[in-house]
Amino acid sequence: MTLTRRQFLIHAAAATTSFASLKAIAWGKAASEFGLKDQFKDDFYIGTALSGRKIREAEPRYMSRIGREFNALTMENSMKWEAVRPQEGVWRWENVDRFVALGEKLNAYRVGHVLVWHAQTPEWVFSKPNGDLRSRKDLAGLMEAHIQTYVDRYKGRIHAWDVVNEAIDGGKAWRKSHWYNILGEGYIDRAFNCAHDADPKAHLIYNDYNMDQPHKREQLLSYIRRAKKRGVPIHGVGLQSHVGLSFPNIDQFEQSIEAFAAEGMRIHITELDMDVLPVAWEHVGAEISTRFEYSKELNPYPNGLPMDVEQLMVERYVQFFKLFLKHRDKIDRVTFWGVGDGESWKNDFPVIGRTNYPLLFDRDYKKKKCYHAIAALGHTKPQ
Numbered sequence: 001m002t003l004t005r006r007q008f009l010i011h012a013a014a015a016t017t018s019f020a021s022l023k024a025i026a027w028g029k030a031a032s033e034f035g036l037k038d039q040f041k042d043d044f045y046i047g048t049a050l051s052g053r054k055i056r057e058a059e060p061r062y063m064s065r066i067g068r069e070f071n072a073l074t075m076e077n078s079m080k081w082e083a084v085r086p087q088e089g090v091w092r093w094e095n096v097d098r099f100v101a102l103g104e105k106l107n108a109y110r111v112g113h114v115l116v117w118h119a120q121t122p123e124w125v126f127s128k129p130n131g132d133l134r135s136r137k138d139l140a141g142l143m144e145a146h147i148q149t150y151v152d153r154y155k156g157r158i159h160a161w162d163v164v165n166e167a168i169d170g171g172k173a174w175r176k177s178h179w180y181n182i183l184g185e186g187y188i189d190r191a192f193n194c195a196h197d198a199d200p201k202a203h204l205i206y207n208d209y210n211m212d213q214p215h216k217r218e219q220l221l222s223y224i225r226r227a228k229k230r231g232v233p234i235h236g237v238g239l240q241s242h243v244g245l246s247f248p249n250i251d252q253f254e255q256s257i258e259a260f261a262a263e264g265m266r267i268h269i270t271e272l273d274m275d276v277l278p279v280a281w282e283h284v285g286a287e288i289s290t291r292f293e294y295s296k297e298l299n300p301y302p303n304g305l306p307m308d309v310e311q312l313m314v315e316r317y318v319q320f321f322k323l324f325l326k327h328r329d330k331i332d333r334v335t336f337w338g339v340g341d342g343e344s345w346k347n348d349f350p351v352i353g354r355t356n357y358p359l360l361f362d363r364d365y366k367k368k369k370c371y372h373a374i375a376a377l378g379h380t381k382p383q
């Protein structure tokens with residue numbers, strides 16, 4: 001049978017619609033199946049970070065893992081300033097709209113990552129077209145308009161925002177970013193106030209890495225105490241938790257949970273993953289500018305993780321989850337920084353081109369041993 005062009009278009013449209021609805025049914029089905037999110041439903045949300053490309057392509061294995069296992073979603077990169085506003089005057093909402101729609105379909109807790117950060121923020125934000133740095137007034141206006149427009153657009157549809165990210169440096173001080181250098185410490189208050197004005201019901205988070213380290217903990221605690229006196233609406237602390245087999249010290253990590261909770265902060269484990277490769281450096285955290293030269297010694301498991309290392313990983317993840325469960329009254333959410341090992345940023349950080357195994361699912365999205373060990377700690381079991 002030969003189809004006319006019109007008949008062909010009608011058939012194609014029908015096929016696309018039914019394919020799309022089949023996919024929607026598949027995700028809906030996955031979401032109703034038993035997964036980690038159910039095992040820990042009485043404790044905290046179990047989240048993941050999403051790849052903009054993967055949700056656009058809606059790869060079935062990826063999408064069904066998301067639907068089945070997670071009830072909190074963050075975008076790994078697509079909501080950052082450079083993705084949403086690559087040039088002055090341009091707003092790109094497609095990826096964020098898609099994220100919010102997916103989160104609503106899955107009835108998941110939706111986190112906006114991130115409003116104010118020194119990285120992945122285009123140069124035009126800080127510099128005028130002639131290359132000079134912007135004035136205090138200009139930059140403050142830009143930041144406030146960004147937060148106002150962004151948070152207001154998704155008012156009531158994004159539950160929590162990472163308002164300020166990584167404002168503390170490696171020492172005992174604020175990071176000397178353009179935000180700080182031009183606006184001073186006050187930019188942090190301004191960002192939280194502005195987000196709160198735009199959506200008074202949104203839960204507002206300060207997010208950072210290496211928060212187990214006493215000097216970073218103290219720096220933030222001191223800010224929180226002062227900010228609360230000024231009535232700044234800061235509700236939660238995000239402990240990124242890019243951990244490894246030998247770091248951080250779990251007692252120090254626990255002290256941070258307790259200290260922030262004692263100041264009235266809800267705790268979010270925001271970017272959990274576990275580096276299992278050799279560490280030839282100390283305290284790298286997640287400072288994205290840090291890079292080390294590739295060598296075979298630093299990439300010892302290109303064809304699979306040896307059983308003894310995997311066992312260490314299992315034990316370490318269990319140790320962390322036991323801690324999270326112990327403090328489940330303080331913790332709202334435990335979010336992994338990705339779904340499968342293949343797409344983790346840890347394959348390229350801090351050495352480019354390694355094969356790392358930081359997450360719960362392998363490169364084919366199959367459950368790893370650490371998945372089963374964590375699931376076994378969950379309170380609710382499949383019938």
Ligand code: G3I
Nearest residue numbers: 076077113114119120165209240271286287288337344345
């Ligand atoms: O978009 C470009 C693409 O056009 C280009 O072809 C490609 C070539 O390398 O690079 C792409 O950009 C990459 C970007 O992710 C988007 O995929 C960058 O190289 C890469 O460096 C960037 O890394 C992200 C990193 O933030 C940047 O700071 C990671 O994926 C992301 O996981 C990571 O996430 C951060 C959190 O937002 C904050 N906390 C720390 C965490 C880890 O650094």
